[in-house]
Amino acid sequence: MRLHPSIPMLRIVPDDTKFDFMRFRRVSFPASAMLSIVAICLYFFVGLNFGIDFVGGTLLEVKTKSGEQADLAKMRTSLGTLGLGDIQLQTFGTPDRVLIRIPQQTGGEAAQNTAKEKVKTALGDEVAVEREEVVGPRISTEMLATSTIGLMAAILAILVYLWFRFEWQFALGAMVANVHDLVLTIGYMCLMQIDFDLSSIAALLTILGYSLNDTVVIYDRIREMLRRYKRMPMPDLLNISVNSTLSRSIVTHVTVTLSLLALLLFGGHAIHSFVSTMIFGVVLVGTYTSVFIAAPILIYLGVGTTRAAVEETAEAVKA
Amino acid sequence: MMHISRFKALGILLTALLVGMLAVPNFFSEQTVKGWPKWAQRQVVLGLDLRGGSHLLLEVDTAALRRDTLEQLREDVRRVLRGDAGLTLAGAPVVRGNGVEVAVREGDVQTALSKVRELSRPLAGVAGSAGQRTLDIAHLGGGRIGITMTEPALTERVRQTVEQSIPVIDKRINELGTVEPLIQRQGSDRIMVQVPGFEDPERLEEIITAQAKLDFRMVDESMTPEQALAGRPPLESEILYGPSREGRPSYLIEKRVLVSGADLTDAQPGFDARTGEPVVSFRFTAAGARKFAQATTENVGKRFAAVLDKEVLTAPVIREPILQGSGQISGSFTLETAKDLAILMRAGALPAKLTTIEKKFVGASVGQDSIKKGRDASYYGAALVIVFMVVTYGLFGVFASVAVAVNVAMIFGVLSLLGATLTLPGIIGIVLTIGIAVDSNVLIYERIREEVRNGRTPITAIDAGFTRALATILDSNITTFIAAAVLFFIGTGPVRGFAVTLGIGILTTVFTAFTLTRLMVAWWIGWVRPQQLAIS
Numbered sequence: 001m002r003l004h005p006s007i008p009m010l011r012i013v014p015d016d017t018k019f020d021f022m023r024f025r026r027v028s029f030p031a032s033a034m035l036s037i038v039a040i041c042l043y044f045f046v047g048l049n050f051g052i053d054f055v056g057g058t059l060l061e062v063k064t065k066s067g068e069q070a071d072l073a074k075m076r077t078s079l080g081t082l083g084l085g086d087i088q089l090q091t092f093g094t095p096d097r098v099l100i101r102i103p104q105q106t107g108g109e110a111a112q113n114t115a116k117e118k119v120k121t122a123l124g125d126e127v128a129v130e131r132e133e134v135v136g137p138r139i140s141t142e143m144l145a146t147s148t149i150g151l152m153a154a155i156l157a158i159l160v161y162l163w164f165r166f167e168w169q170f171a172l173g174a175m176v177a178n179v180h181d182l183v184l185t186i187g188y189m190c191l192m193q194i195d196f197d198l199s200s201i202a203a204l205l206t207i208l209g210y211s212l213n214d215t216v217v218i219y220d221r222i223r224e225m226l227r228r229y230k231r232m233p234m235p236d237l238l239n240i241s242v243n244s245t246l247s248r249s250i251v252t253h254v255t256v257t258l259s260l261l262a263l264l265l266f267g268g269h270a271i272h273s274f275v276s277t278m279i280f281g282v283v284l285v286g287t288y289t290s291v292f293i294a295a296p297i298l299i300y301l302g303v304g305t306t307r308a309a310v311e312e313t314a315e316a317v318k319a
Numbered sequence: 320m321m322h323i324s325r326f327k328a329l330g331i332l333l334t335a336l337l338v339g340m341l342a343v344p345n346f347f348s349e350q351t352v353k354g355w356p357k358w359a360q361r362q363v364v365l366g367l368d369l370r371g372g373s374h375l376l377l378e379v380d381t382a383a384l385r386r387d388t389l390e391q392l393r394e395d396v397r398r399v400l401r402g403d404a405g406l407t408l409a410g411a412p413v414v415r416g417n418g419v420e421v422a423v424r425e426g427d428v429q430t431a432l433s434k435v436r437e438l439s440r441p442l443a444g445v446a447g448s449a450g451q452r453t454l455d456i457a458h459l460g461g462g463r464i465g466i467t468m469t470e471p472a473l474t475e476r477v478r479q480t481v482e483q484s485i486p487v488i489d490k491r492i493n494e495l496g497t498v499e500p501l502i503q504r505q506g507s508d509r510i511m512v513q514v515p516g517f518e519d520p521e522r523l524e525e526i527i528t529a530q531a532k533l534d535f536r537m538v539d540e541s542m543t544p545e546q547a548l549a550g551r552p553p554l555e556s557e558i559l560y561g562p563s564r565e566g567r568p569s570y571l572i573e574k575r576v577l578v579s580g581a582d583l584t585d586a587q588p589g590f591d592a593r594t595g596e597p598v599v600s601f602r603f604t605a606a607g608a609r610k611f612a613q614a615t616t617e618n619v620g621k622r623f624a625a626v627l628d629k630e631v632l633t634a635p636v637i638r639e640p641i642l643q644g645s646g647q648i649s650g651s652f653t654l655e656t657a658k659d660l661a662i663l664m665r666a667g668a669l670p671a672k673l674t675t676i677e678k679k680f681v682g683a684s685v686g687q688d689s690i691k692k693g694r695d696a697s698y699y700g701a702a703l704v705i706v707f708m709v710v711t712y713g714l715f716g717v718f719a720s721v722a723v724a725v726n727v728a729m730i731f732g733v734l735s736l737l738g739a740t741l742t743l744p745g746i747i748g749i750v751l752t753i754g755i756a757v758d759s760n761v762l763i764y765e766r767i768r769e770e771v772r773n774g775r776t777p778i779t780a781i782d783a784g785f786t787r788a789l790a791t792i793l794d795s796n797i798t799t800f801i802a803a804a805v806l807f808f809i810g811t812g813p814v815r816g817f818a819v820t821l822g823i824g825i826l827t828t829v830f831t832a833f834t835l836t837r838l839m840v841a842w843w844i845g846w847v848r849p850q851q852l853a854i855s
Contacts, residue, residue: 113678129682131681134675147809150808153805161801201810202810205803205806209798213758213795221791244769245765248761248765251711254707255708255754255755256755256758258703259753263751267750270743271744
């Protein structure tokens with residue numbers, strides 16, 4: 001068919017796909033469980049690389065005044081003698097920029113300042129400070145607490161909303177699927193040692209929002225199908241639902257990925273870890289979850305119980 | 320249903336146009352916009368991470384405030400019992416826990432209780448404290464009286480301190496000659512200060528957190544400071560030190576204040592006419608001048624001291640009565656420290672000590688760089704999405720792209736209207752919205768495709784597509800909106816900026832999907848009257 005006025009069309013996904021997504025649940029469920037366990041182990045044994053927002057301390061971004069490459073080794077030696085604990089140095093974006101992290105000093109807010117001044121003096125006149133952040137111990141503890149509470153509150157609020165809009169099984173299914181997303185993303189952040197700061201919480205909440213967005217689109221279709229086909233076995237019905245929204249899922253993910261890629265490639269170093277976390281969470285995990293976890297989990301949660309009987313007989317016959 | 324009344328169409332276009340127009344001032348410099356009518360001046364406020372500047376989060380030192388308040392209470396108790404009531408105390412009042420304990424003779428207990436009760440005030444300002452008073456007073460037996468500060472009274476004290484500090488900070492920053500500082504109370508005991516373009520966070524911190532309590536007091540010459548240090552200083556005097564630049568000389572200074580900083584009207588940095596060293600000259604109010612004149616007349620030949628935050632700035636000998644109500648402080652200043660002291664003297668003292676618990680500084684060049692990169696990412700992101708959409712959906716892709724463009728204009732419009740702050744994470748939110756906004760269109764188009772495959776005619780298919788996609792679009796956007804709302808409440812600074820653009824982006828997305836895209840499609844149908852729909 002041709003659009004009038006005629007513009008050539010690219011068909012991303014052929015019509016009437018009939019992939020048997022539900023059969024994969026025998027693979028996807030154990031795989032997801034395994035990955036979640038790995039992620040939890042990473043959290044406990046490797047741990048998140050907490051940024052100064054959550055553990056306090058001082059961050060300095062310096063730039064060599066000459067514009068030449070910064071001598072990290074020299075800086076490391078001169079800062080190492082100050083006795084301020086484990087000072088981390090890394091180049092940031094361009095070779096003339098260095099990010100310096102001074103750990104939290106004992107002795108409250110004033111001690112952080114003294115430590116920072118010592119570092120500045122030790123660095124001398126060769127570098128200019130372009131950015132600095134000092135976070136005191138009290139504020140960082142508080143931020144960690146509010147962020148954790150906030151994340152929980154968001155999950156709860158979304159659960160209540162879904163419960164209100166769908167049946168409880170759907171709300172629970174979406175929740176399991178999305179906690180799974182968060183767990184895997186946190187595992188990824190442990191693995192990559194991404195700086196876990198306040199913007200990581202923003203990334204996690206956005207991942208939560210968008211992977212739910214995806215799940216909800218599929219659930220909406222499942223609900224519609226449940227009303228339309230009263231006698232269809234659940235796995236078939238779920239397959240039809242996922243297949244009929246497949247084209248939309250793919251197109252949307254392409255556009256989201258494109259905008260995230262633009263951010264990753266052109267957005268600069270400052271947002272690099274934020275965007276890479278989002279790509280992992282939204283694109284890789286979120287999509288997989290809504291198709292392979294969120295939809296099939298409804299079978300186990302007993303959605304459409306009258307149909308479950310049909311399914312059992314069907315499987316008994318197969319066996 | 321695809322027919323949209325002219326009236327409604329006009330409404331949709333006007334809304335989009337008006338909200339989009341609100342973004343226009345952002346394309347012009349602040350200077351240009353100044354000449355426009357007031358309603359057209361609203362621009363998006365750039366966050367500190369984009370424009371550079373200093374940020375401080377200050378906290379009232381509650382422990383110190385508590386100490387000061389209790390010390391004051393102890394003084395008051397002593398004053399009313401000994402001074403006003405003329406009682407002989409069996410034991411001097413002492414601070415104990417959250418209150419003061421004093422012992423009187425058994426016979427005086429009733430008089431003492433009623434006298435002390437006069438110190439207690441009803442609490443008005445604190446919610447849920449109706450009927451409560453500032454002090455709990457009890458007879459502990461044996462002539463001992465316990466006067467306890469109630470918890471709401473202390474909370475109220477902290478609240479007042481924050482409230483009184485804000486104008487002082489504002490005045491100090493204004494005296495620095497900077498533009499548009501942002502000073503906000505946060506929580507019950509915190510103050511956030513943001514000064515765009517100010518690139519010396521240390522100096523800012525020094526100026527803001529100095530309590531700047533300036534007193535003129537007499538030097539106690541009954542003994543030398545060395546004697547006082549070795550033995551016990553007189554009860555009404557204390558040992559204070561001079562600036563460390565001068566090797567911290569010690570002084571014995573009377574606690575009684577002759578004239579305080581509150582009695583000043585003006586202070587200016589300058590140079591001493593004779594020595595040429597930097598000084599701060601000041602002028603008293605009429606009342607202050609009278610007090611100072613009287614004190615200097617009575618004490619010719621003795622020394623007095625200017626004490627700033629427990630540091631003796633200078634301790635000159637009074638050669639003659641100072642009657643003209645002005646003077647100058649010299650104390651080995653540099654021009655800069657003289658300037659800062661003058662600022663502090665003009666702006667007045669803070670009611671309590673403030674501690675910095677968070678300090679951030681972003682150089683202007685870092686901010687510029689972020690803006691440039693954010694802009695690049697937005698352009699590339701938009702271009703990629705538009706190309707993909709047009710290739711995938713043809714003319715409908717063009718509609719979607721127009722909707723996205725209007726969407727971004729509307730986000731900026733709403734940001735300008737609210738005077739919201741745009742931060743680097745906020746830019747991420749906008750770029751992300753570009754990717755997400757097309758989702759609503761995709762949902763509608765895919766639905767239309769399906770309806771066509773199910774054998775509907777183009778017009779009914781389009782109609783059904785819009786109607787059926789509605790519920791899905793709402794459901795999926797509300798979940799994301801909940802996440803954005805939570806982030807807005809827990810986040811601070813830049814992250815909050817992300818929540819704002821994400822949230823606004825969701826609202827404008829839903830608006831454009833249901834009105835603008837629909838309108839474009841309806842017009843197209845009316846114009847072309849398609850017999851076939853090649854969207855699939």
